[in-house]
Amino acid sequence: MGILDGxxxxxxxxxxxxxxxxxxxxxxxxxxxxxxFRVIRDLIVFTDRRLILxxxxxxxxxxxxxxxxxxxxxxxFSVETAGGFDFDSELAIWVSGRPEPIRKTLKRGADILGIQxxxxxxxx
Numbered sequence: 001m002g003i004l005d006g007x008x009x010x011x012x013x014x015x016x017x018x019x020x021x022x023x024x025x026x027x028x029x030x031x032x033x034x035x036x037f038r039v040i041r042d043l044i045v046f047t048d049r050r051l052i053l054x055x056x057x058x059x060x061x062x063x064x065x066x067x068x069x070x071x072x073x074x075x076x077f078s079v080e081t082a083g084g085f086d087f088d089s090e091l092a093i094w095v096s097g098r099p100e101p102i103r104k105t106l107k108r109g110a111d112i113l114g115i116q117x118x119x120x121x122x123x124x
Contacts, residue, residue: 014038019045026052026066035114037106044091044104046118051093053102069095069102071122076101079112091115 016033027033027047035046041061043054051074053067076094089112092101106112 014043019043023052023054034118035111037104039104039106046115048122051119069093071119073097074119074123077119079116081112093119 014036016036019033019036020027022043023033023045028049032048033045034048037044041056043052045052045054050071051069053069055065055067057063057065073095074093075096078092080090082089089106091104091106091112094101
């Protein structure tokens with residue numbers, strides 16, 4: 001991920017192994033990471049069971065907030081791919097019980113199809 005992407009909050013793809021290592025103790029037994037992104041220090045992780053949002057807080061990042069969204073709670077989602085003049089993709093996920101969607105910005109080339117497949121497969 002480039003410095004400018006990090007400053008503007010754009011996400012970059014991560015390998016499932018990187019995420020498995022950093023989420024040891026958070027993932028349940030047998031849970032597998034399908035798609036993951038890093039946005040500066042934060043993570044957006046799609047597993048075969050849930051969506052996990054990891055928010056590292058403070059100057060040192062020692063304080064970490066984890067938000068788990070079971071796929072059954074996702075009521076709607078949308079993705080907007082990068083265009084000719086727009087260099088980023090956007091993801092919005094509506095969750096039951098929340099008036100506003102969870103919004104994330106991803107850099108051009110992010111695995112948007114992987115995100116769609118991960119969410120759509122889980123909503124069956």
